[in-house]
Amino acid sequence: MSKSNEAFWWSLFSAGGVLAALCMPVFVLITGFLIPKLVGGKEDPALVFYDMFSSMASKWPVRITLFAVIFFSLFHCAHRIRHTLMDLGLRHSTGLLAAICYLSALTGSVFAVLALIRL
Amino acid sequence: MSDNTKITLEVFRYHPEGTGQTASKPSYDRYDVPFHDDWVVLDALNWIKDNSDGSLTYRWSCRMGVCGSCGMMVNGEPKLTCAAFLKDYYPKVIKIEPLVNFQVERDLTVDMEQFMEKLESVQPYVIRDDVNQTDDGEYKQSPAQLARYKQYSMCINCMLCYSACPVMGSEPEFVGPAALALGHRYNLDNRDQGTSQRMDRMMEHEAVWGCTFVGECSTVCPKNVDPAGAIQQAKAASAQKYFKKFFVPKGAGK
Numbered sequence: 001m002s003k004s005n006e007a008f009w010w011s012l013f014s015a016g017g018v019l020a021a022l023c024m025p026v027f028v029l030i031t032g033f034l035i036p037k038l039v040g041g042k043e044d045p046a047l048v049f050y051d052m053f054s055s056m057a058s059k060w061p062v063r064i065t066l067f068a069v070i071f072f073s074l075f076h077c078a079h080r081i082r083h084t085l086m087d088l089g090l091r092h093s094t095g096l097l098a099a100i101c102y103l104s105a106l107t108g109s110v111f112a113v114l115a116l117i118r119l
Numbered sequence: 120m121s122d123n124t125k126i127t128l129e130v131f132r133y134h135p136e137g138t139g140q141t142a143s144k145p146s147y148d149r150y151d152v153p154f155h156d157d158w159v160v161l162d163a164l165n166w167i168k169d170n171s172d173g174s175l176t177y178r179w180s181c182r183m184g185v186c187g188s189c190g191m192m193v194n195g196e197p198k199l200t201c202a203a204f205l206k207d208y209y210p211k212v213i214k215i216e217p218l219v220n221f222q223v224e225r226d227l228t229v230d231m232e233q234f235m236e237k238l239e240s241v242q243p244y245v246i247r248d249d250v251n252q253t254d255d256g257e258y259k260q261s262p263a264q265l266a267r268y269k270q271y272s273m274c275i276n277c278m279l280c281y282s283a284c285p286v287m288g289s290e291p292e293f294v295g296p297a298a299l300a301l302g303h304r305y306n307l308d309n310r311d312q313g314t315s316q317r318m319d320r321m322m323e324h325e326a327v328w329g330c331t332f333v334g335e336c337s338t339v340c341p342k343n344v345d346p347a348g349a350i351q352q353a354k355a356a357s358a359q360k361y362f363k364k365f366f367v368p369k370g371a372g373k
């Protein structure tokens with residue numbers, strides 16, 4: 001019988017799940033379909049998108065939103081992968097497994113911050 | 120179907136306590152049983168016990184999906200044998216085994232002791248600080264208040280979800296789907312005042328946090344209890360309680 005800090009990781013996981021489910025399809029729709037469609041055959045969609053995106057993402061609210069989506073989604077993945085590996089039998093070195101998973105998510109988040117700041 | 124159509128059952132046998140011929144290593148016996156459209160696996164087992172091998176041991180009672188005692192593995196899936204029709208398997212052989220993730224007592228019966236202990240540990244009953252006098256009348260509950268937990272109260276303790284759950288197999292200490300769903304059921308009951316003491320147990324590492332959201336419990340549940348859903352709700356409640364303790368000083372309230 002032991003108390004658990006799992007609630008903390010689970011909260012990140014569940015926030016990430018909600019954000020990923022709500023935002024990712026919208027992002028894919030906008031960047032994958034709508035922009036190429038609007039731009040038509042005239043110009044390279046990647047170039048138009050880059051201009052639009054960089055002017056948009058230089059605004060702080062947009063940066064913070066993007067960071068939140070990336071951060072929580074990464075922790076969502078880390079938590080999911082950790083538990084899937086546990087289900088597959090990795091139950092002995094759970095501390096190490098947790099450390100690897102969450103540190104990966106943290107590293108990804110740091111890179112996200114760096115990239116967002118430079119935009 | 121002609122009257123002498125047969126179906127074959129391959130049944131797990133194990134009599135650990137016997138001596139000589141009756142003491143056995145786990146093995147399988149085959150029986151040819153009359154096939155009828157309206158027979159369930161339990162009817163076939165009863166036929167074997169009456170006509171071919173009286174020593175076959177298994178539990179059953181109601182024959183109508185209410186008592187929860189007839190759960191077994193049917194072709195590797197946890198099922199109520201009183202609700203598993205032979206015609207869904209005919210003409211193939213049907214393999215009958217005791218519920219997995221439990222110790223076998225004899226043939227198809229399993230040891231329920233640990234399950235009972237886990238169930239008890241979540242205090243699945245209404246807890247009151249004050250108990251009203253009978254004259255004060257009953258505790259009122261509106262249809263909306265009933266609807267909050269009704270689904271989770273349909274559990275018949277058949278333990279199929281414990282056999283379906285992969286966490287149960289690798290972590291025997293895990294409190295498990297049915298017990299957690301029942302704990303949650305009482306937390307949602309407006310007549311209950313025991314959430315706080317129940318949550319002490321439910322927030323443990325081996326309780327709600329043991330669940331890795333596989334969801335097989337809800338797939339196999341014959342009563343559509345959706346224990347997986349109950350556990351997710353209980354996790355959200357546990358997380359709230361967990362964060363609250365950083366903001367609300369100890370003893371300042373429940």
Ligand code: SF4
Binds near residue numbers: 280344
């Ligand atoms: S939750 Fe469903 S499968 Fe589990 S014991 Fe209750 S009725 Fe059976």
Ligand code: FES
Binds near residue numbers: 179184185188202
């Ligand atoms: S015999 Fe009662 S549930 Fe099957």
